[in-house]
Amino acid sequence: MHTFSETDPQSAIAVGRRGMLSRCGMGFGALAMTGFLNDRSVKAAPFPEAAFNPMSPKPAQFPSKVKHVIHLFMNGGPSHVDTFDPKPELQRRGGESISAGNLSTERPTGALFPSPFRFRRYGESGIQVSELFHHTAQHVDDMAIINSMHADVPNHEPSLLLMNCGEARLVRPSMGSWLTYGLGTENENMPAFVAMCPGGYPIQESQNWQSGFLPGVFQGTYIDTKHTEIEKLIENIRNDRVNRSEQAAQLQLLRSLNKRHLEEHPGDAQLEARIQSFELAFRMQTEAADAFDVSREPRHIREMYGDGVQARQILIARRLIERGVRFVQVWHGEGQPWDNHDDIEVNHRRLAKQCDQAIGALLTDLKQRGMLEETLIIWGGEFGRTPVVELPKQGANAGKINGRDHNHWGFTTWMAGGGVKGGYVHGATDEFGFKAVEKPVHVHDLHATILKLIGFDHEKFTYRYAGRDFRLTDVHGHVVDELIA
């Protein structure tokens, strides 16, 4: 059996298959579509045709309904005790100092700081959500809320890499790269893995969607959703010097020249693959432009998502997965918007207002289209925030004492759709919301579970590099079965 590996990127050029190509007179695309379903019981789904087109669709290791992932990344670290993890004890004992339970975080912190936001019950499950996510909370019966997440350190850089790539420091492929490597794409007229972030990069920049040692084509395609013009969104998508009808004529000529060349060099799948890539590229120019153009949505849909860049990019996310894009990551914004060391009441309210309506609309929209089951939605940041107030520090907070510090000890991530158990709260933090104490779920466990939902055994989904088999979860991770419906 073949797995894709660094040692032999061309191993796929197995002539048996070439022979098949010439015998059957099939184009490359047709061959790719048949897939190589034999012997894929272990390791990543093998795809010998990968040397030509690593993006051809491939089945997961075991059956799963999930075809797409939308990761709503609240970068900076949203406060769980102000959003999805209500803590009555925190409200009751505000102002008290908890010297014993005050764990070490990035900066000095003080007394318990009650949430300024109101929680109420939603849905049949009666799960409590804060007023910040009122629209999102309408879907609480479809959500599995993990209140016992934990990571390793209270710093953005390593925590972002851990959440995205399963490793805090070293160069490793991101989750989206792993998935596109494992599944390919259903629509080659679009990039398979899209990372959207308006205004610029988050902290750690494009390393968050890196392909690491996987081939570069699996890296996320970054889109600055601040822009609305397609040429600023996708490289080389427009040509203002050769118009479309002229380009069609160029391609017609190219086709003809290549056909003659292929006849002189019969049966070479490399040549055929390259011919196909021009056909795909030609179609991509219209299809990609269309996908990012939200003005094509009916008015009631646009109104449902609301105004602003968050609404636009979350609506784009739906348009992308609808077109077969595998993994869409929606970052809240440049830098670390949710990193509210001070003025948390004002800032969290502002940030949630920017995205809550659109997130709610996304869930409604997917459900109405019958796409929620095939789409896994993940919401969360790289960590949460402390239930205790952050104390002012030289050069920070502007002397304010109304924010929260980073908290990797305990935080919330929720998932919806895609085979997730709805109306379910998993695990718990301590009475104040500081540390995950009940059924703790490490980031590696989250990854293992996400992979399971998508149809991969995280221990067998491997890639051989530098002498060993690597995994998204490295040597860690346990699937949290309770999260799976």
Next chain:
Amino acid sequence: MTLTQCPGNATCADERGDFFETNIRPLLLDRCVECHGGTKQENGVRLDRRNDLLQGKVSDTPLVVPGNPAESRIARVLEHSKDDISMPPSKKLSDAEIAAVQKWIADGAVWPESSDLETEARRRVEKWREHWAFQAVQSPDLSSLHEGQHPVDFFVDQALVQKSLERSEPASAKVLVRRLAFALTGLPPELADLMAAEQAEASGQLSEWKSAYVNRLLASPQYGERWGRYWLDVSRYSDTKGYVFMEDREYPDAWRYREWVVNSLNNDMPYDEFLKRQLAADRMPGSEDPAQLAAMGYLTLGRRFLNNTADIIDDRIDVVSRGMLGLTASCARCHDHKFDPIPTADYYSLYGVFASSDEPKNEPSTLRLIDRPQPVEPVIFVRGQPHNHGAQVPRRFFTALSGPNAEPFKDGSGRLELANAIASSANPLAGRVAVNRIWMHLFGKGLVDSPSDFGVRTVPPTHPQLLDYLTDYFVKQGWSQKALIRHIVTSNTWQQKSDRRLDAEKADPENRLYARMHRSRLDFESQRDAILAISGKMDRTIGGKSADIAADPNILRRTIYARIDRQNLPGLFRTFDLPNPDAHAPRRFETTVPQQALFQLNNPFVMNRAVDIAEQTKDVSATDGPGKRIRQMFLHVLQREPAETELTELTAFVEEIQAKQDIGGGLPGWSYGYGTFDEASKSLTAFTIFPFAGEGKWQGGKDLPDAKLGWATLNKSGGHTGHGLSFCAVRRWTSEVDCRVAVNGVIGHEQEMGDGVRLRVVNSRLGILQDVVAENVTLPVAAAPFDIRAGESIDFIVDCRVDESHDSFRSKFMITQSADGKVLRGWNSEDDFRDQPGASRLDAWAQLAQALLLTNEFVFVD
């Protein structure tokens, strides 16, 4: 998991003993003894000796109760249940493995008394000694070589014969010249050389001609640029440090390392010296020369991991061990290598060498290392944790290569000693790895499949004797890479045809035996360089600073000089399979994705070069008709004469595009500048193109107001006037031909403030065609049809009147060419607007040139 044979004890006859040997012993070795063995006995438990296991207890609970798995603690902890601790802690055994342990206990826990695991472990560790890669390089027997037979052919044929196969016919002279040019210089051949080769072939002189050509290519400086780029993949070249938060990310001198690589290859620096200088140029002759010190960029140009020392050193150990030795030592950072003879102790021996080498502060060259005055005495970081100190280890070379009792390094950090140990003919790996890589670049795949991993678990070479023969040759030729390349490319194996052969594919589907040459697609560098070379615009400067080719389509330098930012590697490079510069790259992936085609169809770089190519053949058409120009262009790009059918198609294409452009959007002809309107002569007395173009505008500088030109600007749908009549904003249209034209359009000033703007439409021969003042109003513009000559222009001159403030305006002009009442062409100031100098629509010839650049014929080498 394998266990090959019994240690020769009678109990092995016992089935249960067999079961232990095949199922339990390897399991214990693989999964338990690291923590419960001879070195460590965590929690007092030791599982590598019979009696320690069978009679061992933890808190009075026996590890094993023969016949009773449920009572055996060792079986319980394997379950990873909540009721007990979980072993092994890192990863649960498979169900089959757990079942095996239970069966073994249920069957009485039989452990043959023959030997302890320690012996077995030792035996297994010793096994690598038989691994081919660690054997000394043999100088193979060539006594049965036929006269005149090339040794490469001799070994290749030996393997082919076993499959009843034969090599293919020699490739034609034309194919060979193209193959040689790309292989040795990464550039297409000169047309003259193609013709000379064909002449030589006709006159039976091809053989002499070829060897002279090979020598000429190897002597050209483009050789070092081609093969230097291969080495930059090995050395994970980048111009930046990666993510280092607020610190400056640039390696401003990285290019000096690249230059050193290119020059060293061009000078054919012996490969052993080439390696040594990259590790310890500071301790070698020439150490006072900054150009030589730049060699150490091999070590210092890695990712900086937020300046985490352990990670930086890990990167250096990796680039040295995989890049120079084909060993995957990084595995040993946390535990002994699972398969290869690299114990953790060896990793930290090397760690000590690099921890004892500093980058000098406050020095212009950031590339070099110097030894610390007091070298670091390394300790093992248990499980890779820098704070978890284990045993102290000496600074020394890998014990697998220098023996278990290798002398510790004594000279400073030991870097020079390390360099000498690596680049030594006594080390079989350095030479084999280099030879295999050179073979890989010439044949598309290596004799060893995994070019940077020659470890125990990898597939052995397809032609072990050939690999050894070439390694031996390489060393005997004074580690000359040029000599080795020359030797290989002059073999018949390399010079045979690449056409598919159905007979050979049956027996050897992947062509591992070389019954034919492989057909290769040009990599990114060669594709871009070939386009540059064909365009006639290539900048042939050797060496120098990096250029941002991903951002600027008008950079004409070879692709090796591309600026590589490892933190945010441009999409262009990822699309075209450039390796991730974060770590050593053994080889490139070869993907075919539509983004590559989008680049070739739509990127200004490709289009600008297509324009250059069209320009080169411009003179032809005027006198000889389109056929000749097409023929010329085809010959120029694809380096052969077109077939008649091709010529027909190409001609039809040119006519089709010309017809489309005649009816449709018109040719460019617009320019954007400022000038002085002279009231007396009613003419524009000066016209200067705006110095800045970009972001949808033409103006005085990037920011407004410009010191000289003030607010003067032109954009797609209007602009702003400058100061007074000396700085009018002028949109100029120039006619390429004699024709009859009409002008229509609008001028709008849509502000209540200010005194409006004035538009004059002026023909250089006829004078003012129209003169309007727009003040908070939009007015039509029209000029009756008149005759214009080629080279004449129509200027749309807007001035500020008296008051320069509030003078932004909107405008749109259409110029229509007609003959006999029929519209022939139209120009539109909005649709035709471009904010790049020279960026204009491609005419039929440039479109043809582009199409030829996109063909498979152009990007594949037979």
